[in-house]
Amino acid sequence: MADKLVIGNWKLFGSNERIREFAIELKALSAGRLDAQQVVICTPYPYLATLAAVLPEVGVGAQDCSVNTEGAFTGEVSAAMLADVGCRWSIVGHSERRQYHAESDAGVALKAVAVQQQGLCAVVCVGESLEERKRGDHIQRVASQVRASLEGVAAENLVVAYEPIWAIGTGETATPEQADEMHGVIRQVLVELYGESGRALRVLYGGSVKPSTAGGLFACDNIDGALVGGASLEAESFWQIVTAA
Numbered sequence: 001m002a003d004k005l006v007i008g009n010w011k012l013f014g015s016n017e018r019i020r021e022f023a024i025e026l027k028a029l030s031a032g033r034l035d036a037q038q039v040v041i042c043t044p045y046p047y048l049a050t051l052a053a054v055l056p057e058v059g060v061g062a063q064d065c066s067v068n069t070e071g072a073f074t075g076e077v078s079a080a081m082l083a084d085v086g087c088r089w090s091i092v093g094h095s096e097r098r099q100y101h102a103e104s105d106a107g108v109a110l111k112a113v114a115v116q117q118q119g120l121c122a123v124v125c126v127g128e129s130l131e132e133r134k135r136g137d138h139i140q141r142v143a144s145q146v147r148a149s150l151e152g153v154a155a156e157n158l159v160v161a162y163e164p165i166w167a168i169g170t171g172e173t174a175t176p177e178q179a180d181e182m183h184g185v186i187r188q189v190l191v192e193l194y195g196e197s198g199r200a201l202r203v204l205y206g207g208s209v210k211p212s213t214a215g216g217l218f219a220c221d222n223i224d225g226a227l228v229g230g231a232s233l234e235a236e237s238f239w240q241i242v243t244a245a
């Protein structure tokens with residue numbers, strides 16, 4: 001498992017029954033080789049506590065978090081609540097949140113701060129659209145997204161995930177060269193923002209990661225792990241990606 005970090009993002013999938021089956025299957029496949037610091041699963045909110053109970057061998061993560069701590073904010077879930085149910089990670093700024101809920105870079109940064117203030121690790125997502133890549137604007141776009149999405153965010157308990165929008169759920173993975181190039185750019189920005197501690201931050205790749213593509217991506221110097229959507233829903237394919245790390 002080297003020192004890569006693999007995070008599964010279940011998005012809007014799952015059920016109590018599915019999580020219990022998944023736990024049994026993953027325990028059987030992994031036979032004691034799981035490390036909760038390196039393997040994380042982000043489920044919908046209602047299943048976080050179940051996951052923490054049935055699969056303590058993995059880190060438990062949420063897919064979003066409120067900027068608010070408590071109050072009259074119907075429908076929101078705070079970082080303190082996430083911590084309270086055994087959650088140690090939260091994705092913030094996923095492109096699906098940015099697209100369907102109009103989340104801005106500034107809003108994402110506030111969420112990351114809220115997550116970190118409760119001692120959770122924030123997984124901040126960035127990534128360009130297909131149009132931006134075709135125009136040749138992708139490097140500049142992602143660099144500016146990283147800067148703006150990390151405004152006020154600490155280097156401690158921070159992971160950045162590069163997820164090109166055109167590669168999410170499309171079956172079209174970025175090539176290791178495309179991903180490694182962008183990860184190098186992101187690392188440069190992290191050094192700009194945090195000095196030498198920025199160099200040690202983990203930058204994950206996400207977007208159609210499959211057992212067949214994980215090895216090539218993980219072989220790249222700048223790729224510190226993966227944020228896996230579809231392939232994290234089955235214990236077998238998820239475990240194959242974890243073992244490729």
Ligand SMILES: O=C(CO)COP(=O)(O)O
Pocket residue numbers: 009094163167168169170171206207208209227228229230231
């Ligand atoms: O959005 C993703 C993970 O956050 C990637 O999803 P897929 O792996 O299904 O492309």
